[in-house]
């Protein structure tokens with residue numbers, strides 16, 4: 217048996233893209249795929265890759281507030297963020313809830 221350690225935290229970032237332009241979606245309207253990559257890069261640069269995993273997810277039900285992300289297990293959520301907020305999100309994952 218090969219035991220592997222699991223991250224203690226996850227950040228699910230909605231990258232859902234709807235074909236219809238009738239409804240907002242994080243992937244289509246906010247380029248959230250690039251945000252996932254930027255958050256992963258920040259986590260890696262902090263040496264936290266084994267502890268925190270950022271991953272793409274489907275719709276998190278907050279489409280109008282996109283892009284939207286949800287941390288597990290803390291339950292903290294992040295809405296309407298951009299590349300300029302990546303460091304602050306990483307701080308929150310690393311040190312605990314932000315004041316947002």
Ligand code: FES
Pocket residue numbers: 230231232233240241242243274275276277278279280282284
């Ligand atoms: S499409 Fe991103 S929260 Fe619904």
